[in-house]
Amino acid sequence: MPDDKHLIETTTASEQLVKGHFLHAVRDTVRLPDGGSATREYILHPGAVCIVPILDDGRLVMERQYRHPIGQVVIEFPAGKVDPGEDRLACAKRELLEETGYVAREWAFAATMHPTMAYSNEFIDIWFARGLTLTERKLDEGEFLEVITATPQELLAWCRDGIVRDSKTLASALWLQNVLAGTWDLAWKP
Template identity: 50%
Template sequence: MRSSHPSERDPLEEIQLESNPVYDGVLLKVRRDRVSLPDGGESVREYITHPGAVVVVPVLPDGQLLFERQFRYPLRRAFLELPAGKIDSGEDLLDCAQRELREETGYIAGQWEYLGVMHPCIGYSDERIEIYLARELTHVGDALDDGEFLEILSFPVDEVIRAVAEGAITDGKTIAALFRALPALGLSIGAKSQD
């Protein structure tokens, strides 16, 4: 893996020459930039700016993972995914994770662990998703947003890993968060949980 000193310029870096808004929506904003390429040429880059999000891997007292089933309009079907949501302007990352877990699933957690960050769509967006593991869950009742409809389900870790391998779980943030959570759960890729 290539690692460069922060003061070194990456030889692949593209330099922004001009930036213009194309679309300014409620959640997403589209920009079109003119850039200088590494060879001195120029090109255009269109991309979506996103406020960022969190995803939570909630572990129930029995070791099962808490999931939600939610209809996702762009793909016109329901998906199994981990609880997640957009970071509000100025919101602390952990506060956002706690809020989303409570609102969507009705659970609060007594123990939180930050697992890292993932970038789900690097070809066309600056979105980042911060990953948290939540343990010592207690159910206190959900507080869904208006117009939000979810089914809350739980599955053993083995079943979740199998669902990913078989293509039943295809949500990118869920797969990445699960991968990042496995070591914290005492597992590795290909290992089976001891339920």
């Protein structure tokens, strides 16, 4: 690994700006690598998971959901935030069941992404799930979404055509495309 000292900022002070039910905004004062000072405002986020559920026939389980900040219904993979102290795989299993009603026989971790690292510490783990069995979904109170299926080809066309614009779904589609092409491997576990 290279020596990154010439790039690293050091926090010298931190103040809370807003603390809500879900998000927490802070402002840090940092010492820059050249000795100067600057402020950094950002959102603290508990982290999340995204699941790529693959049916036995190769179709993907996806969702259509209204997203208030952009005022649109979007197509995305099932996902949700990690609860305090929750294991990330346990979170993926919980979210898949709650949102879609599916449970999976096998799971594989793909990657961790940081969708908005310029202004948030949020991470999203991408998990693949297969050997799906449909049970009863358990949506959170106030959660409304439609479960749909798509072929990988449909998903990739939606990504290309700008229909899918959700960053976690776009990153997951990249993983899916490479897994299906045989260029990226997954370590499946029960």
